[in-house]
Amino acid sequence: MTVAMPHIEAPTAPDRDWWRGAVIYQIYPRSYQDTSGDGIGDLIGIAQRLPYVASLGVDAIWVSPFFMSPMKDFGYDVSDYTNVDPMFGTLHDFDHLVSEAHRLGIKVMIDLVLSHTSDQHPWFVESRKTRDNPKADWYVWGDAKPDGTPPNNWLSIFGGSAWTWDPSRLQYFMHNFLTSQPDLNFHNEEVQEALLSATRFWLERGVDGFRLDTINFYFCDKDLRDNPALAPELRNASIAPAVNPYNHQNHLYDKNQPENLEFLRRFRALMDEFPAIAAVGEVGDAQYGLQIVADYTSGGDKMHMCYAFDFLSPDLPTPARIRTVITDFMQAAPEGWACWAFSNHDVVRHASRWGDQSSDKARYLRLLPGIILSLRGSVCLYQGEELGLTEAELAFEDLQDPYGIQFWPDFKGRDGCRTPMVWSDHDVNAGFSEGHPWLPIPPEHRHLAVEAQEHVQASMLNHYRRLLDFRRHHVSLSKGDLTFVDCGEAVLGFVRRHGTEAVFCAFNLSGEEQFIVPPEGVVTPLEGHGFSGMLKTDAIEIPPYDAFFGQVG
Known part of the structure; x- marks a missing residue:
């Protein structure tokens, strides 16, 4: 007797191309949802709010850093690449977040900060002890000039020299950002191996991809040559505020080095060992951004996509400007794929940056998502953007961002775009926390809360949902x-x-x-x-x- 075998559906192959045209929702963990009552958002809070994220119709979330950190730069100063900072929860909480996201059909991308660490990272603690210990060459060190001044003229994005004197080694160490964020020496093979090992750790925990912070900062010039001056008419404030002399240099030697291409190939090869992984690199450069994006996304063996700062700048997105940016990108990177953003955790929210300059702000802000969701490329939406949140005006005593504290009042830093998400228009802390929020909740944000917009058909929130649904139904808009x-x-x-x-x-x-x-x-x-x-x-x-x-x- 012949027994009929049951029909078994073959497993669906992972879509390795899912990132092309994807809409990625950026979550800043400190400000999304607090469940512990300490006034700081956490991973469990993100997991609890994932049904809301799914209701938007996005493809993935990008979670800003949640690793162990002294929080001098709020997680972008990592002291342990393979653990969760207790203020955000535990590794178990992260696993739960990934599981819940996948259950809801949402990919999870995490923010990897590889160019530098915290000065409290064990690697740097050892490196600074002596000039001959096993990790002595893991960071960028340089001897003083004969007159005691730093090795060269490189500047920090956060102000002042990019060099700080260390009395233990009697040398300077390099930092593109805070003095507490020493730069790793990517010319050292062991450094690359350690960072790739940390990357593998998160791939094995089920992440679907990465946002690579300051991807063009990994290597600096081996000979530590001086940067040349930049002509005043070429200075661009899209990377650093105009009050920062960082803009006075042509950054030929402190970043953007050709050696980076081979490391990115190694990084891509690691990702390709796993199914359907994608990475987007942040290219921070005012002069050479498009060429760097072209180099980093060409050939199919480096980054899947990159985003520069073209639409994160104060320049209004006029038809002519948008056309120029897109045309320049397509010409510079015909093989490449862009990832566009109008707002993120580092810049003034576009609802204020651009909206305040329009003659009808309400209509203008409804038009902008239509544009970005129709451009060729993938899209990053920043939490609260879908609510129409504006830049918060904070008092100096409420500031947490060292960048803003350094340049106040000419530049107010990044806290204004990092205030807590508003969930409820009637709860004391807008549904964000039962404790005292780490940043104040602006009164003008309350009426824009999710709860207030949820059932209003004409609300900004439901406008975003309609546009995302429209994009999904027309594949030409995404791919x-x-x-x-x-x-x-x-x-x-x-x-x-x-x-x-x-x-x-x-x-x-x-x-x-x-x-x-x-x-x-x-x-x-x-x-x-x-x-x-x-x-x-x-x-x-x-x-x-x-x-x-x-x-x-």
Whole structure:
């Protein structure tokens, strides 16, 4: 007798291309959800709020650093790469977060800070003891010049020299950021091996990818040559505030070194040992950003994608500027893939940075997510962006960020974009914590709380949800090619194409109604995005700060 065998579905192969066109939601752990009552967010809090994240329709979360740290730079000064700081929870809590995210269909990317550590990291504690101990060469050390001054003219992004004298070794150590954040020496093979080992630790715990902090800072010039001066007309304040003389140098030697390419290949090879892992690198450079992005994402053997600071700067995203940035990127990195962001934990929230300059802020802020979710590339959304949160105005005595304290009042630091997430409009601490929040909750944020917007169809929160759903239903918007269409000075127009689908996107970035000529071919208006642009007999009519989407063909 023949026994029929049951049909068993073959397991679905992991989608190694999931990151291309993905929408990644950045979570700043200190400010998302506190469950312990200490006023600081934690990993369990993030896990509890994941159903909300899933309701947005994003593909992944990027969790800013939660590793062991003295918190001089709030986790970007790591003292143990393979453990969770107790203020955020435990490794068990992290495993629970990953499990819950995966249950909800959300990928988990974590922030790796590899260019530097805390000065309390055991590696540096040993390195600074003597010049001949096993880790003596794990950091960037340099002898004083004959007159006792630092080895060269390199500057710190956080102000002052990039060198600090160490009385134990009678040498200077390098730090691109705080004096408590010494830079690792990537020219040392053992350093690379140790960092790759730490990366493997998190891959084996189930993470789906990484955001690599300051990826172009890993190597510095072996000979520690001086940076040349930068002409005043070339200075750009997108990386450091204009009040910082860091902008006065052409950073040829303290970062952006060619040796970095081989390390990135090693990093990619490690990721490729695991299924469907992706990495996005943060490129911090005002002069060479696009070329670095091109170099780091070319060939399919380094980074999957990178993002620069083009849309994190104060410069308004006019149609001309957006077109220039995208065109320059496509020309510089034809093989590359961008990851765009309008806000993150390091810059003034775009609701204030750009919104305060518009003639109709409410309409303008609704237009911006339509733009970023239609550009060619992946997208990072920063927590609270979907609520329309503005930059918080904090008193000096409330500041926690050493960057802001250093340059106050000309530069107020990064605390204004890091205030706690607002969940409830009636709870004492907006549903964030039962304790005293580590940063004040701005009164003007309360009416924007999730609870206040959740059931209002026209709210900013539900506008983001509609746009994310619209993007999911039109694959050309996430993975397609992009071709610009001339629609005049006030309107940004382009067609996204993927396979047989072509979608025409037009955004009126002015405070006046605009009429544009449709692109060649039959254009059928699309619905479900929440914008009001209409197709007339011979033109497309777009109200101020509004948009039009249409199927072409």
